[in-house]
Amino acid sequence: MPVVLIERIPLPSLRTYTSISLALLACALYYAHNTALNPANLVISVPESKSADLPNELSSTQSNNTENVSFLGAASLLIPETLINMAYCCLFLIGKGVQKAVFGELRVSERQHMKDKFWNFVFYKFILVFGVLNVQEIEEVVCWCAWFSVLCLLHLLAELSKDRFEYLSFSPTTPVWSHFKVITLLVLIQVTSVSLLAMCGYIGVYYTGLDTFAFMIAECFLLMIKTLYVLVRYAIHLWDINHNGVWENRSTYIYHTELVFELCALSVDFVHHVHMLIWGNILLSMASLVICMQLRFLSSEFKRRIRRHKNYLRVLQSMEAKFPMATKDDLDSNNDDCAVCWEKMDTARKLPCGHLFHNACLRSWLEQDASCPTCRTSLNDLQPNPSSPEVPPPSRQHTPPPPPSPTTDQVPTAQNIMTNHSFHFDGSRYVSWLPSFSLEVHHPRNVATAASAASHSSLLDNMARQVREVFPNMPLSVILDDLRVTRSLEMTIENIIIGRVSAPPVSVIDQE
Amino acid sequence: MAGSALKRLMAEYKQLTLNPPEGIVAGPVNEDNFFEWEALITGPEDTCFEGGVFPARLTFPSDYPLSPPKMKFSCDIFHPNIYADGRVCISILHAPGDDPMGYESSAERWSPVQSVEKILLSVVSMLAEPNDESAANVDAAKTWREDREKFNDIAHSTVRKSIGL
Numbered sequence: 001m002p003v004v005l006i007e008r009i010p011l012p013s014l015r016t017y018t019s020i021s022l023a024l025l026a027c028a029l030y031y032a033h034n035t036a037l038n039p040a041n042l043v044i045s046v047p048e049s050k051s052a053d054l055p056n057e058l059s060s061t062q063s064n065n066t067e068n069v070s071f072l073g074a075a076s077l078l079i080p081e082t083l084i085n086m087a088y089c090c091l092f093l094i095g096k097g098v099q100k101a102v103f104g105e106l107r108v109s110e111r112q113h114m115k116d117k118f119w120n121f122v123f124y125k126f127i128l129v130f131g132v133l134n135v136q137e138i139e140e141v142v143c144w145c146a147w148f149s150v151l152c153l154l155h156l157l158a159e160l161s162k163d164r165f166e167y168l169s170f171s172p173t174t175p176v177w178s179h180f181k182v183i184t185l186l187v188l189i190q191v192t193s194v195s196l197l198a199m200c201g202y203i204g205v206y207y208t209g210l211d212t213f214a215f216m217i218a219e220c221f222l223l224m225i226k227t228l229y230v231l232v233r234y235a236i237h238l239w240d241i242n243h244n245g246v247w248e249n250r251s252t253y254i255y256h257t258e259l260v261f262e263l264c265a266l267s268v269d270f271v272h273h274v275h276m277l278i279w280g281n282i283l284l285s286m287a288s289l290v291i292c293m294q295l296r297f298l299s300s301e302f303k304r305r306i307r308r309h310k311n312y313l314r315v316l317q318s319m320e321a322k323f324p325m326a327t328k329d330d331l332d333s334n335n336d337d338c339a340v341c342w343e344k345m346d347t348a349r350k351l352p353c354g355h356l357f358h359n360a361c362l363r364s365w366l367e368q369d370a371s372c373p374t375c376r377t378s379l380n381d382l383q384p385n386p387s388s389p390e391v392p393p394p395s396r397q398h399t400p401p402p403p404p405s406p407t408t409d410q411v412p413t414a415q416n417i418m419t420n421h422s423f424h425f426d427g428s429r430y431v432s433w434l435p436s437f438s439l440e441v442h443h444p445r446n447v448a449t450a451a452s453a454a455s456h457s458s459l460l461d462n463m464a465r466q467v468r469e470v471f472p473n474m475p476l477s478v479i480l481d482d483l484r485v486t487r488s489l490e491m492t493i494e495n496i497i498i499g500r501v502s503a504p505p506v507s508v509i510d511q512e
Numbered sequence: 513m514a515g516s517a518l519k520r521l522m523a524e525y526k527q528l529t530l531n532p533p534e535g536i537v538a539g540p541v542n543e544d545n546f547f548e549w550e551a552l553i554t555g556p557e558d559t560c561f562e563g564g565v566f567p568a569r570l571t572f573p574s575d576y577p578l579s580p581p582k583m584k585f586s587c588d589i590f591h592p593n594i595y596a597d598g599r600v601c602i603s604i605l606h607a608p609g610d611d612p613m614g615y616e617s618s619a620e621r622w623s624p625v626q627s628v629e630k631i632l633l634s635v636v637s638m639l640a641e642p643n644d645e646s647a648a649n650v651d652a653a654k655t656w657r658e659d660r661e662k663f664n665d666i667a668h669s670t671v672r673k674s675i676g677l
Contacts, residue, residue: 166574169515171544172522240515250515340577340624341516342523364578365624369608373623 021089028082095153102181110163117159121152131287132280161186162230169237186231193223211279218272229261251360270298315366326350353377463489517576521546524628536632547572556640560664564671580605580622590666592642592653601648
């Protein structure tokens with residue numbers, strides 16, 4: 001939301017800003033020159049030194065104060081402040097130049113991404129400098145601003161490279177030259193961040209304390225992790241494109257790169273924020289609120305990632321346990337490509353239904369759905385015997401519903417208490433004019449279980465139970481099957497009465 | 513993930529150009545981005561859409577074929593299973609797991625063995641036989657069910673418009 005506010009402020013274009021800065025520099029030089037020559041010539045007002053960046057603004061107010069005290073002081077202060085402005089101007093120009101040279105015209109999504117990233121960065125660093133470090137001295141503010149401006153530029157360029165890499169990997173015909181440019185930039189950023197790391201080590205050891213050193217180094221690490229990640233992904237991508245044949249382990253490599261780098265970045269960021277919170281000793285302030293929110297976000301991201309990894313491991317494990325690798329004969333008799341990636345299979349896993357897939361292809365599909373991609377046979381743990389669909393779905397369905405609550409007639413679906421919560425209120429049982437309604441809450445988070453439950457949703461289950469009340473001898477599975485076709489309570493009941501649907505031989509009827 | 517998606521899309525494009533199915537043309541909008549396709553579908557014979565040529569856009573996710581692409585007609589088309597903005601609503605374009613309407617069994621939904629060709633063929637059969645049970649465009653479903661003549665008239669005018677008459 002800070003972004004929306006800031007977008008309203010009209011910022012000058014880069015060209016205007018550069019020309020204003022140059023003019024200011026010229027004025028300052030001229031002014032300094034004059035003062036040096038003729039000390040009597042001092043009464044010049046300095047209101048035009050308004051520019052967009054923060055340190056300049058601050059130092060200009062300060063310079064106005066000092067001006068009242070001493071004209072000579074003003075003259076000496078004017079030059080550093082214009083110089084700082086000029087430095088910023090140069091930084092902008094460098095950023096723009098690199099962008100023009102490496103990326104050319106930005107795509108809309110990239111521009112939007114950059115803008116968000118930029119204001120986000122400014123917001124959090126503002127909190128860090130003024131909320132946590134609580135910098136008072138103007139020189140210190142300037143130093144921190146300079147440090148973060150350089151970092152911000154590098155961060156933005158790294159982000160841009162990442163976006164551009166993703167875009168370039170969408171096309172098979174990207175010229176080598178554009179890959180080369182992006183990679184060079186990434187390497188440059190990496191080198192710069194290493195030298196920044198060395199620099200802040202030097203500053204930390206000789207000038208400031210360990211804490212400041214830790215604050216600075218965390219930012220460097222984050223930048224390095226990000227750049228390194230893009231570089232590794234780039235290497236994998238280029239290798240993949242330029243080598244012939246099937247590279248089966250590619251997705252495994254990509255997955256692990258992603259996992260390691262993401263977890264590294266999250267933990268560094270987390271420690272960085274915790275450090276801020278402890279060091280700043282600011283438990284009761286706005287800044288701590290912002291930091292706590294950020295901490296919460298980071299920890300939830302961390303947990304999400306770990307959860308996904310657990311799912312990955314689970315899938316991997318059950319896949320290895322349940323589906324054997326295909327034998328040579330299987331592969332020979334199959335002579336078809338993998339149905340997921342359409343590439344030749346040298347090794348494959350065999351599903352119980354007889355279909356073959358690449359190990360990695362099958363794994364990434366099973367992460368989101370537990371069924372055979374080709375024939376849809378369910379591969380869920382709950383159904384160890386998928387070859388006999390006549391067996392009624394998991395026995396959990398037949399467990400009696402929990403005791404009704406005192407006020408309402410509650411019929412929670414016994415199936416999947418974890419994923420679906422359903423509440424059914426049958427008012428007409430009490431008073432004839434009371435309405436009946438049911439409420440259902442889905443948790444589609446766990447895709448694998450949700451998918452296995454999708455074929456008999458709790459609504460269907462509820463209807464089946466009502467039919468069962470009328471025909472207690474009918475097996476639930478038969479009722480469910482018919483309900484899936486008719487989707488109506490009345491029609492199913494009618495079907496049973498007519499005899500269109502009948503109970504199968506006694507052996508399958510389950511007695512509850 | 514984009515790497516395997518790219519390879520698969522290239523394979524599909526090659527296959528579609530080598531043996532194109534009848535009445536369907538499809539391919540990337542430009543070679544710089546294989547994740548954005550344009551398709552031309554001719555209206556199936558002996559239906560009210562006969563003779564029309566309908567352009568559509570297919571947008572692929574970067575983890576294709578694990579997730580389905582999105583398909584959107586870029587011309588006006590009045591049909592029970594096509595939203596007013598052109599988005600196509602058929603079960604094989606829905607990821608398994610989410611089923612907002614509760615109408616589809618997971619067997620009809622997206623799986624990585626589906627392909628652009630199969631999607632477009634199902635769209636053709638959807639044009640031929642609208643499914644008014646899970647309607648995306650309620651108006652169209654109602655007209656189709658209750659006033660078939662009017663529906664045919666509208667379809668004919670769409671056809672004429674689609675070939676520039």
